[in-house]
Amino acid sequence: MYEDSWYSFVPEFQQQKRGTTSQSTGHRRRESLLQQPNGTTDRPNSIEPLSEILEQHEPDNSPPEATLARRAKSYSDLYDIVKALSKPDSKKKRRKRRKDSNWDALTVIEPKGREALPEEEELANDDVFRDELLQASQQEYLLYHDRLAMTERHLETLVEDTNSALELLESLCKSFRSVEDQTTSFRAQCDDLLSEQKRLQTLAEEVGTELEYYSYLENVTRRLNAPGASRLVDNSVFGEVLDNLDSCIAFMEKNPSYRDAETYLARYQALLTKALHLLEVGFTNRVEKVSSEISKQILATQSESARHALAYGRFEETLMESYSLIPNIQTVVLRAYDRAGQAKSGDPSFDTFSNTAKNLFQAYWTIRDRDLKPITQHDLDTFKAEVKELSVETAVRNYTKQCFERSYNEASLFGRIFALEPQFSSDSSSAFAALKPHKLSLVNGTNIAPVAANLQSVLGSSNLQTICNVVGWVTNEYLLLDYDEEETGFARHCRELTARLLTEHLWTFTDAVFEAEIAKSITKAVDPPDALKIGPLTNGVASSNAYPPVKRALELLVMFDQSMPKERCQRNSPVVYKIVKECIASLKRGEARIKSGKIGTDPDLFMIKNLLILKNELVSLEIGDVRDSVAGASGMQHFGQIWEALSPGNLIGLLTSFTGLSSVTSYIPGSSLWSRVSGSSTPTPEQMTKGNTNGVHGHQESQDASEQLDQMLRQSIVAFTQRWAGLFNDARARKLGAKNVTKVQKELDEMLDVAFSNQPEVVAKLKEAIQMNAQAQQSQEGNKITRV
Structure with a gap:
């Protein structure tokens, strides 16, 4: 400071x-040299x-x-x-x-x-x-x-x-205030001028921008009508031309009230069509040039690996050797579709771009199908030779694998050229729909018809078991993939092809074969009278002494379940429904033949035996739970479920009051079968015992096959137990013409042992029901005598 x-x-x-x-002490005596230096000199x-x-x-x-x-x-x-x-x-x-x-x-x-x-x-x-x-x-x-x-x-x-500085600052403040007061109005005027300038500048920019949409017409017309305009498609400038034309078309469509907007719109659309036509011609010429070289080399070699390298590796490498042709192709395709092939319908020029994309696809696949004709024909000849030399199943597996590999290679090449991987879509404007109508012999991601046609031509002359084995193999091999690791692109492509191959071709073909077999072996089957007899079991198999149409129905159910996924084997499957329905109709015809002739078979026991076998097969398979064969006592393992809800009290209440027959549903597992019939009344005992009642059959015709089966099984059990209970009561009462109790018991035992020799629980349940039925009938007769 x-x-x-x-x-x-x-x-x-x-x-x-x-x-x-x-200095004043200069006269003093000189100091001694021996003096210590602790004082002043x-x-x-x-x-x-x-x-x-x-x-x-x-x-x-x-x-x-x-x-x-x-x-x-x-x-x-x-x-x-x-x-x-x-x-x-x-x-x-x-x-x-x-x-x-x-x-x-x-x-x-x-x-x-x-x-x-x-x-x-x-x-x-x-x-x-x-x-x-x-x-x-x-x-x-x-x-x-x-x-x-x-x-x-x-x-x-x-x-x-x-103080002087403060005074100076005060004077300056006063000066600034006076200047500000004087310039306020001037500043307001300047702000108005600036805002007006900005508005005019913005307006000028807008006008200039809109004028560009008009002034671009002359430039693009000159470029597209030039003598060397065809070379423009292999230049990066072509993409800018397409973008500018699309922008001009969108502007004219957005502002139809502008001067000459319709005229400019028509001219811009014509120029866009011309530019896309130049692109189509350039791409077709390029593919033709590359294809002519590759096809000659493919015909000149017989090696499969060399043909594969030429058809895919060399073809792609040669086709991609261009400056900007392929990028311009991809630009046009992606203006119409996204990467998955979904249509961009919001674009005003979608129709023009999509039409060009379809033409490009058609030209490409036509040339590829022509060049790869020798390869596809060789694969088909090999397939037919393997059918004759080897088995049909082996030939079908090899041919299917070969076609799926070629389809994956074609889809990969198509995706690299057009930057598009079309997925399955039901939309008519999608890329999948644009590729599907092409009738080609070459298998690709959208054309699966050649594989289906060749497989059906071979399977048409094969037996039903072979067809089921082939369809089941295709389903399990490709459709029902269960890999722990991440799914590869090839596996995903094969799954898509398999889904379309099955849903569009093989499943329909298999259903038709099953329906023909059902009509042949069940509906129109004519069995001898001996087939209506219930003979002894063979090798302990419960279905060995069943009615032949029932046996065939079980075989068809097992084959259908093996060849189809679980989702197709539900109640809404037409094949399963037809098998059960025709089997029930065949049993009705057999029951009618037994009643009309003297065959020696109890008609009710005949129905119980065969209906229980059919019911057990449906329950055991669960319409999807595949079991190859069921033998021994396990063949009737589900019969106990029919009786588990049955109690003596229920039977006594049932038989003492015929108006309460709704409790008879305890014979069948699950919910009440009578209540499943919507809008139907409880049938009377007469309707229960008479299978040909029009009212009951009218209700049966309107229900599905499973309900018809349960209804008929219930009717047969009630009729059988009531009839034999009456025989026992007549024998005990020693009525005229009645057999004694021992003889009736012996006949019943022999009959049940023959029908259910390895199912003692079934025999015991039927006997128990007959006994309770007899007691109920006796108590009912006693009540009638007491009332009289």
């Missing part, structure tokens, strides 16, 4: 003072303290010893220095140092010259010491006083400068 020169005069004065003092060697002065204890009223204060760093630091010097400790230190200095000051200096008198020496010394003490004690305060005076002057100067 202050310069060093402000304080330089004080030390100089002190040095000068000390210099004059040393200008004092004599022998200094003796005054004993009289040392013994005095008078109060010290002398001024404090002068000390040199540190220079203040700033004006605020000056107060801290003053405060520090005013502390008691600092006073004690100053007093101590002053005492020591006083002792030095009181030291008597021995004169060099003559010996002075004691009084003179004392007076001289007093004067000298007094002056020195006064000067030493006042030196610090004088310096401090000078500093304070200087600081005061400096602060006054600062205050004056500050």
Whole structure:
């Protein structure tokens, strides 16, 4: 804050003072060389303290010893220095140092010259010491006083400068206020001018932008009508031309009220069509040129690996050797479809681009099908040879794998050329729909018809089991993939092809073969009378003594379940429905033949036996739970479910009151079968015992085959138990013409043992039901006699 020169005069004065003092003692005796350097050089060697002065204890009223204060760093630091010097400790230190200095000051200096008198020496010394003490004690305060005076002057100067600066700033503020008041209106006018300028600039830009849509017509017309316009399709500029034309068309369609908008729109559309036509011609010529070279090389070689390398690797490499033709093709295709082949119908030029894309696809597939004709024909010849030499199943597997591999290769090549991987879609405007109508012999991602046609031509002359084996293999091999690792692109492509091959061709073909077999072996089957008899079981198989149409129905159900996925083997399957329905119709015809002729078979037991076998097969398979063969006691494992809800109390209540026949549903597992018939009333006992009642059959015709089966099974069980219960009651009552109880029991045992020789639980349940039925009939007759 202050310069060093402000304080330089004080030390100089002190040095000068000390210099004059040393000169005044020039007559003293020379100092001894043996004196210790602990004192000043200008004092004599022998200094003796005054004993009289040392013994005095008078109060010290002398001024404090002068000390040199540190220079203040700033004006605020000056107060801290003053405060520090005013502390008691600092006073004690100053007093101590002053005492020591006083002792030095009181030291008597021995004169060099003559010996002075004691009084003179004392007076001289007093004067000298007094002056020195006064000067030493006042030196610090004088310096401090000078500093304070200087600081005061400096602060006054600062205050004056500050006041003048404030006055100047105040005057400037007043000037600025006056200027602002004067320029407010001017600034408002300037803001209005700026806003108007921006509006005009924006309007000019809009007008200029819209004029570009008009001025571009002449430029693009000249470029597309130039003699070398066909070379433009292999240039990157062609993509910009298409984008600009599309933008101009969209602008004209958006602003039909603009001047000559319709005229410009028509001309731009014509130019866009011409540009796309040039692209079609350029692409077709390019593919034809590459194809002519590759096809000759394919015909010249017989190696399968060499043909594959030429048809895919070399063809792709040669076709891609262009500047911008393939990128321009991809640009046009992607203007109509996305990567998955879905249509971009929101584009105003979608119809134009999609039509061009279809033409490009057709030209490409036509050329590819022609060039790969030798390869596809070789595969077909190999397939036919394997059918004759090997089995049909082996030939079909090899041919299917070969076709799927070629389809994947073609789809990969198509995707790299057109940047498109069309997925299955039912939308008529999608890329899949655009590719599907092509009638080609080459198998690709959208054309699966050649594989289906060749397979059906071979399977048409094969038996039903072979067809089921082939369809089941295709389903399990490709459609029902169960890999732990991530699915590959080839596996995903094969799954899509398999789904279309099955749903569009093979499943329909298989259903037709099954329906023909059902009509041949079940509907139109003519069995001899011996087939209606229930013979003994063979090898303990429950279905070995079943009615032949029922056996065939079980075989068809197993084959259909093996060849189809679970979703197709549900109740809505037409094949399963027809098998069950025709089997029930065949059993009805057999029951009618038994009743009309003397065959020796109980018609109700015949129905129970065959219906239980059919029901058990449906339940065991669960229309999807495949079991190859069921033998022994396990063949009737589900029969217990029919009886598990049956109790003596239910049977007694059933037979004592014929109006409560709804409880008979406990014979069949699951929910009440009578309640499943919506809108139908509970049948009467007469309707239960008479299978040819029109009302009951009318309800049966309107239900599905499973309900018809349950209904007929229930009717047969009730009729059988009631009839045999009546025979037992007649035998016990010894009615006229009735057999004895032992004979009736023997006939029943023989009949049940033949029908259910390895199912003792079925025999026991039927006997139990007959016994409870007989008790119920006896109690009913007793009630009638009591009422009479």
